[in-house]
Amino acid sequence: MKIVSNNESSLRKQATDTPAIEIAGVSKVYRTHDGEIPSVSAVDLSVSDGEFVVIVGPSGCGKTTLLKMISGLLVPSEGEVRVEGKAITKPHGNVGIVFQSAMLLPWRSVLKNVMMPVEVKKLPVSTFEARARALLKLTGLEGFENNYPWQLSGGMQQRVSICRALVHDPKIVLMDEPFGALDAMTREHMNVELMRIQRETKKTILLITHSIPEAVFLANRVVVMTPRPGKIAAVYDVPLPSVRTLDMMSSTAFMAMTQKLRHHFSDAGID
Amino acid sequence: MAARTPFAIRIAMSLQRGWVRPLLFLCLVITLWDVSIRLFNVPSYQIPTPTAVLFALYTDAGPLLTQAIPTTIAAVAGFILSAVFGILVAVLIAGSRSVESYVYPLLVFSQSIPKVAIAPLFVVWFGFGILPKILSAFLIGFFPVVVSAVQGFKSVEPEMLDLARAMEANKLQIFRMVRFPHAMPAIFAGLKVSVTLAVVGAVVGEFVGSNNGIGFLLQRSIGNFELPTMFAALVVLSLIGVALFWILDVLERMTIPWHASQRHQLIIPA
Numbered sequence: 414m415k416i417v418s419n420n421e422s423s424l425r426k427q428a429t430d431t432p433a434i435e436i437a438g439v440s441k442v443y444r445t446h447d448g449e450i451p452s453v454s455a456v457d458l459s460v461s462d463g464e465f466v467v468i469v470g471p472s473g474c475g476k477t478t479l480l481k482m483i484s485g486l487l488v489p490s491e492g493e494v495r496v497e498g499k500a501i502t503k504p505h506g507n508v509g510i511v512f513q514s515a516m517l518l519p520w521r522s523v524l525k526n527v528m529m530p531v532e533v534k535k536l537p538v539s540t541f542e543a544r545a546r547a548l549l550k551l552t553g554l555e556g557f558e559n560n561y562p563w564q565l566s567g568g569m570q571q572r573v574s575i576c577r578a579l580v581h582d583p584k585i586v587l588m589d590e591p592f593g594a595l596d597a598m599t600r601e602h603m604n605v606e607l608m609r610i611q612r613e614t615k616k617t618i619l620l621i622t623h624s625i626p627e628a629v630f631l632a633n634r635v636v637v638m639t640p641r642p643g644k645i646a647a648v649y650d651v652p653l654p655s656v657r658t659l660d661m662m663s664s665t666a667f668m669a670m671t672q673k674l675r676h677h678f679s680d681a682g683i684d
Numbered sequence: 685m686a687a688r689t690p691f692a693i694r695i696a697m698s699l700q701r702g703w704v705r706p707l708l709f710l711c712l713v714i715t716l717w718d719v720s721i722r723l724f725n726v727p728s729y730q731i732p733t734p735t736a737v738l739f740a741l742y743t744d745a746g747p748l749l750t751q752a753i754p755t756t757i758a759a760v761a762g763f764i765l766s767a768v769f770g771i772l773v774a775v776l777i778a779g780s781r782s783v784e785s786y787v788y789p790l791l792v793f794s795q796s797i798p799k800v801a802i803a804p805l806f807v808v809w810f811g812f813g814i815l816p817k818i819l820s821a822f823l824i825g826f827f828p829v830v831v832s833a834v835q836g837f838k839s840v841e842p843e844m845l846d847l848a849r850a851m852e853a854n855k856l857q858i859f860r861m862v863r864f865p866h867a868m869p870a871i872f873a874g875l876k877v878s879v880t881l882a883v884v885g886a887v888v889g890e891f892v893g894s895n896n897g898i899g900f901l902l903q904r905s906i907g908n909f910e911l912p913t914m915f916a917a918l919v920v921l922s923l924i925g926v927a928l929f930w931i932l933d934v935l936e937r938m939t940i941p942w943h944a945s946q947r948h949q950l951i952i953p954a
Binding site for chain 1: 843847848851852857861868943
């Protein structure tokens with residue numbers, strides 16, 4: 414079993430390349446009428462270029478807050494978030510985001526939905542339209558360019574959402590429980606699709622999920638977070654080959670990894 | 685379940701046409717109306733018979749049609765003003781919390797002022813022309829447009845806004861690409877309410893100070909106790925309202941074909 418990232422090679426990589434994402438001593442406190450609500454506390458994380466990192470944690474542990482800080486939608490109360498070495502204080506556009514619900518604009522066709530970031534950023538339409546069509550083809554949606562969101566199934570809508578997150582060629586893709594609203598079979602299929610998309614586009618992906626098997630299946634590294642205020646409890650390298658199939662979900666390495674992750678939650682008293 | 689004969693299916697399908705069911709219902713109402721008058725011996729000076737009203741519609745068709753024109757013009761002009769200013773004010777209210785806190789309560793307060801009471805003031809200011817009618821129609825029709833448009837602008841999903849902001853969209857882009865199209869169904873709902881109120885407003889304006897229009901005809905026939913003519917005038921007013929509403933409905937179907945409310949499916953009862 415090939416180990417995807419052992420310490421030696423990743424250390425070498427980090428010495429020569431600027432990490433895609435660096436989270437340094439970041440905390441976030443929400444100020445509300447009822448006082449201060451700490452959301453995330455003293456988080457340090459470094460994600461290399463092209464890595465697939467999955468974050469698991471109980472509800473309310475600040476995973477979404479972390480994602481929002483990486484995209485620039487929220488500013489940390491303490492610490493710094495850096496993307497490609499530059500500190501992030503406001504939305505920087507070098508991200509693609511996929512939420513649990515596809516959030517497509519119902520008055521636009523599939524192609525126009527995918528082209529939305531291109532329009533907003535005023536990028537050359539003809540070049541990026543070709544890219545949009547290629548992405549739709551990559552995700553198996555060729556022929557649906559002129560359909561409307563309500564004509565597509567949930568899984569198809571989510572794939573459009575993924576294309577939209579990739580069309581402007583961002584450095585990072587952030588996904589917040591992207592397959593949570595899908596049925597189990599579609600979810601498994603989408604996991605395989607996502608792996609394929611990541612292999613072909615070589616994007617840095619940060620994904621949040623509640624599903625431990627999904628985390629182990631997709632990730633190069635799994636980050637486990639504690640309940641609120643969220644801290645990083647542990648980071649695991651996933652000892653599976655880089656090309657994975659669903660069959661591997663019954664392998665011993667896979668089972669061992671999922672057990673290790675589950676113990677974190679049962680130990681913390683969360684089922 | 686018993687199989688339907690082809691005849692029964694044809695009946696069911698013809699019932700699907702938009703005008704058939706209201707027409708059937710109208711026939712039912714007219715029949716009940718006629719029967720009740722005969723049954724309870726209602727005198728003709730209280731409620732005219734359907735035949736008397738239909739006769740009045742026929743004999744007074746000329747004046748009714750000519751008088752319908754100024755009323756319709758006033759209603760449409762007032763409605764267009766309500767639509768334009770209503771949406772503009774809604775953009776301002778939805779765009780800024782301070783504008784909202786200053787303007788919205790005053791707007792609500794102004795709605796409690798009966799327009800019937802203010803309309804004579806317009807006649808004093810602007811004379812007996814068409815302007816008081818237009819203003820009256822505008823004031824009554826304004827509020828529904830504002831309320832529904834504000835609701836439409838503000839009801840965009842927060843995640844959608846997050847997505848747009850993460851793409852570095854500025855406020856104008858977010859408004860043009862997300863908020864405004866999203867608000868269209870709500871705006872159309874407000875416009876439909878507003879257009880029927882605009883007809884009411886035009887008539888109120890005519891009651892108060894005018895010598896033309898259906899409202900004027902209505903007042904005169906009430907004064908002369910010509911009940912069939914009065915009812916005929918009411919029928920014409922309703923028809924104006926229906927026609928304007930239907931025009932908006934067609935516009936809605938053309939503008940927002942994507943909305944769930946517009947996606948009809950032919951329902952053939954199984």
